[in-house]
Amino acid sequence: MNSTRRDFIRQISLASGSIMFIPACSGYGSVWRFFTEAEAKTVIAFAEQIIPADKDPGATDANIINFIDKQLVGPYTRFQEMYRKGIPAIENSAQKLFQKAFHELGFEVQTGFMVQMEKGELPEEFWQETNQSGFFRLMLDHAMQGFYGSPRHGGNTNYVSYKMMKLDYPHVMGQNRYVSKCAQQPLPASPQGREKELINAPGQTIEIYYS
Amino acid sequence: MKNKHINAIVVGAGAGGGVVAKELALAGLSVVLFERGGWATYDDHDDDELISQRTTVLGNAFGPDNKRYRRVVQYNDGSTQIVLPTEGSYSNNAACVGSGTVSYGAMAWRFMEQDFKLKTIYGHIEGSTLEDWPISYFDLEPCYEKAEWEIGVAGEHNANPFCAPRQKPYPMPPFSYNREGNLLSDAAKRLGLHPFPIPMLRNSIRYNGRPACYRMRSCVGFACPVNAKCGTHNTVIPTAIRTGNCELRTHCQVAEIMLDEKGRATGVKYFDENHQGQIQTADLVVVSAAAIETARLLLNSKSKLFPNGAGNNNDWVGRNLQGHAYTGAAGLMKDEVYDDVGPGACMAVCDFNHGNKDIIGGGALCNEFTAMPYLFSKMRPPGAKK
Amino acid sequence: MKNNIFRNVIILLLILFVVLIVFGGSYTYWNAANPEKTCASCHEISPSHQTWASSAHSQITCFKCHGTALSNGLHSFSEKANMVFTHVKSAPHRDEIRMSEEQILETMQRCKGCHENEYSNWIASGHSASYSHIFLDEKHNATEQLNFDCLRCHGMFYAGTTYDLVEPISVEGPWKMKDESRADLATIPCMACHKIHSRGMPSVRPDYANPGYIFYGRVVQNNSIGLYVRNEEIHFDLANLPTPVILNDTDTVQTPNDPVYRLCVQCHAPSVRHQAGSSDDKTPTGVHEGISCRACHEPHSNFQRNSCDKCHGDKSKNCKLDVRTMNTTYISPESPNNIHRVACQDCHDDGRNSSKSVKQ
CATH class of the missing domain: 1.20.5 (Single alpha-helices involved in coiled-coils or other helix-helix interfaces)
Structure with missing residues (x-):
């Protein structure tokens, strides 16, 4: 590492200062990057409705909440507002209809609730600022991305979805040089035994493989 | 620093630009090849479905980047909206060295003879601007052949009875079918159709010093991990650069073609990798930036002779854009038909390209490229429970 | 003044x-305090710390392995400072931190301290191949162009690409390392197949004297085994590695029950159609079908740990063949006695008595 003296001083000050940061670090309000603990509960229940665990893992096993949370402070920053407004609207609707938080509702009740939401039939008073079926589609899409996308984005823990589909990952894929017999033979002068064409470009001769 | 005057400028290092740059460079002309993206490699995003060319939700694996290349969409009611390259309404094409040829599925179709004279065959169609081409298939045939051999196509030259006449076979043998391809091929034969292996711009054997394809599922929409997919980025562009006559300038966006009093192109104005305005003059300017960006560049190049943009005195530039339209059908099969042999598409029939009763034109039928899981999750049988 | x-x-x-x-x-x-109070109080490190605390290595302090990071030297200082800098600069998140290749190779020297035997096996074998050994192999490079995928099995921790390692990327050569200092580094370090932080106890050694016990149905207790997957930058536990369907022509091969097979087959893999023996696949078919790689191979060295003699010592029960003098080649797929492929019908037309000429 090439570090200048200034870098070094900066690093020293950061390192010694970091000891003082520790109490601040441990004082997080939420374990999530974007969501509050309460919001996360709603999203977890919602995602589990979209991909419920049965004999195969579901949304919670795939850690979809982690995917959405991670993307909302990354490429999906533009959707932050929608989640921030949409989640309370879900909760308010659930409170009005069932006097309970969404994640406390029974599984079947949640399903019914979401069918209504997709159709845009939840109490309109809470959905003035957010389109409920639009928000439904957004969360559906994000849940699918979290379930089927690469684990590096936060969801699909251990490639659970691939396992469900019996799709190999990592790909069991051999070295290419054994694939065809041709590839084991020494390199011919040019493909298909054709003559190498020499082209005189100004200043040099270059070889191109074509007829 | 002022740029040295050169012989030719090529705008866009994609399928067309790469070929042109190589031809000009080999002919001894000094060439500058402009590309607004950079080099895209497999290692950047490997088989990450959410950052690929087919699914760009978390980013564009092949450019352009969100920061620099936004578009303004104008709706029918006149309202406008800024869209990012990763958003659907941007209609993104790849923007990197090789562009679409880095990530494409790489089918290598030739036009059929009929495709050049659609108006003659189908007559004037009300509401359309359908015309015959001013050239015929036989004018292009030698070029097709040259491209197939230089860039590399694997196929069976006499398997498709509807194929236009050709002088030479493909340089590489065809790919074998996957399970789905075998099934469809047998079914097509039972229906009296003529199935054949799709000609593909992938190495079925070692060719041009690059290895053979090992048939991954993540092919279309992704860069190739073993460099077996043939594009301009691994064939003609490196050749052009090796001549010493061609300079590739990446992350440079050409903003305007400069035109003189007589309407001749004298060079281009462009923004370099630091987004600084620059000028490059040349004897010749080739615009090969694909349908949308080419039209945009021409429209942006106004001069005394062309007050509405270069070549646009008849208001045709940017009209009649045709997207990559194709339709598909999916069905549930009784048995497992998926065998994970990529890239999926391998079998086609051309029985319906022309001569369909009451239908103008037609098209080839192929089996589809392997849809990666997230993309596939959007497909549901009609009436399926959500 | x-x-x-x-x-x-x-x-x-x-x-x-x-x-x-x-x-x-x-x-x-x-550096001296309990990691729970120091390093592990950072949320990036706490998952690693938790796994470590319940692992076979829990008696070994952070300091012993993460020497580079935890020494009092300048090097350690800049490493830590960098972590803090990255932490403060970017949005806080809970993702695990990754070790650089330099750290991986450095830590490997610590593994050696206790696992001397495994280390010496490894160093003597093909699995310790260096960068120059793998990437400057003229025969290979002339046969197949170097590509991005090489790093899937060799040099998986390398931060760059094959294009940053070797030049030229062509089948013509002559090839050389772009950075000569990499030439002697190991391409398949311990951490390619082992996770140091993994729940569980030290593994119980199998009864090597009893081949049957090794061949069939043995449950692996060693949670430290898993493949480092370069694309995802994580280790896949054996449980999370797929069991490939291997075909012998159209028949499905009974693959070894030993979960470690799933690890071996990742790199010693068949081509896309998963035919046994295709590409670099060594999945046994024929008479040895179902036998785990580890039955005969010592995994670190890849050398044979069992001789043919051990199972087939009794000449009278073995078609009167003396396996000690038999040509048991395994390199060539065409060999009649290829140990991975040999089947009854290679010697017998039908029934056990009408023997073809026995290939010695």
């Missing part, structure tokens, strides 16, 4: 002294 300078110097020295005491003290404390 002179006094003033003297006083200033004294004050400066005093300040420096106090700073050094405070700083040095806290730094020494940092």
Whole structure:
């Protein structure tokens, strides 16, 4: 590492200062990057409705909440507002209809609730600022991305979805040089035994493989 | 620093630009090849479905980047909206060295003879601007052949009875079918159709010093991990650069073609990798930036002779854009038909390209490229429970 | 005047002294204290720390392995400072931190301290191949163009690409390492197949004297085994590695029950159609079908750990063949006695008595 003296001083000050940061670090309000603990509960229940665990893992096993949370402070920053407004609207609707938080509702009740939401039939008073079926589609899409996308984005823990589909990952894929017999033979002068064409470009001769 | 005057400028290092740059460079002309993206490699995003060319939700694996290349969409009611390259309404094409040829599925179709004279065959169609081409298939045939051999196509030259006449076979043998391809091929034969292996711009054997394809599922929409997919980025562009006559300038966006009093192109104005305005003059300017960006560049190049943009005195530039339209059908099969042999598409029939009763034109039928899981999750049988 | 300078110097020295005491003290404390109070209080590190605490290595302190990061040297200092800098600069998140290749290779030297036997097996074998060994192999490079995928099985921790390693990327050569200092580094370090932080106890050694016990149905207790997947930058536990369907023509091969097979087959893999023996696949078919790689191979060295003689010592029960003198080649797929492929019908037309010419 090439570090200048200034870098070094900066690093020293950061390192010694970091000891003082520790109490601040441990004082997080939420374990999530974007969501509050309460919001996360709603999203977890919602995602589990979209991909419920049965004999195969579901949304919670795939850690979809982690995917959405991670993307909302990354490429999906533009959707932050929608989640921030949409989640309370879900909760308010659930409170009005069932006097309970969404994640406390029974599984079947949640399903019914979401069918209504997709159709845009939840109490309109809470959905003035957010389109409920639009928000439904957004969360559906994000849940699918979290379930089927690469684990590096936060969801699909251990490639659970691939396992469900019996799709190999990592790909069991051999070295290419054994694939065809041709590839084991020494390199011919040019493909298909054709003559190498020499082209005189100004200043040099270059070889191109074509007829 | 002022740029040295050169012989030719090529705008866009994609399928067309790469070929042109190589031809000009080999002919001894000094060439500058402009590309607004950079080099895209497999290692950047490997088989990450959410950052690929087919699914760009978390980013564009092949450019352009969100920061620099936004578009303004104008709706029918006149309202406008800024869209990012990763958003659907941007209609993104790849923007990197090789562009679409880095990530494409790489089918290598030739036009059929009929495709050049659609108006003659189908007559004037009300509401359309359908015309015959001013050239015929036989004018292009030698070029097709040259491209197939230089860039590399694997196929069976006499398997498709509807194929236009050709002088030479493909340089590489065809790919074998996957399970789905075998099934469809047998079914097509039972229906009296003529199935054949799709000609593909992938190495079925070692060719041009690059290895053979090992048939991954993540092919279309992704860069190739073993460099077996043939594009301009691994064939003609490196050749052009090796001549010493061609300079590739990446992350440079050409903003305007400069035109003189007589309407001749004298060079281009462009923004370099630091987004600084620059000028490059040349004897010749080739615009090969694909349908949308080419039209945009021409429209942006106004001069005394062309007050509405270069070549646009008849208001045709940017009209009649045709997207990559194709339709598909999916069905549930009784048995497992998926065998994970990529890239999926391998079998086609051309029985319906022309001569369909009451239908103008037609098209080839192929089996589809392997849809990666997230993309596939959007497909549901009609009436399926959500 | 002179006094003033003297006083200033004294004050400066005093300040420096106090700073050094405070700083040095806290730094020494940092390195010596319980990791729960120091490193692991950072949320990036706590998952690693938790796994470590319940692992076979839980008696080995952080310091022993993460020497580069935890020594009192300048190097450690800049490493830690970088972590803090990255932490403060980017949005806080809970993702695990990754070790650089340099750290991986350095830590490997610590593994050696206790696992001497495994280390010496590994160093003597093909699995310890260096970068120059793998990437400057003329025969290979002339046969197949170097590509991105090489790093899937060799050099998986390397931060760059094959294009940053070797030039030229062509089948013509001559090839050379772009950075000569990489030439002797190991391409398949311990961490390619082992996770140091993994729940579980030290593995119980199998009864090597009893091949049957090794061949069939043995449950692996060793949770430390898993493949480092470069694309995802994580280890896949054996449980999370797929069991490929291997075909022998159209028949499905009974693959070994030993979960470690799933690890071996990742790199010693068949081509896309998963035919046994295609590409670099060594999945046994024929008479040895279902036998785990580890039955005959020592995994670190890849050398044979069992001889044919061990199972087939009794000549009378073995078609009167003396396996000790038999040509048991395994390199060539075409060999009639290829140990991975040999089947009854290679010698017998039908039934066990009508023997073809026995290939010795």
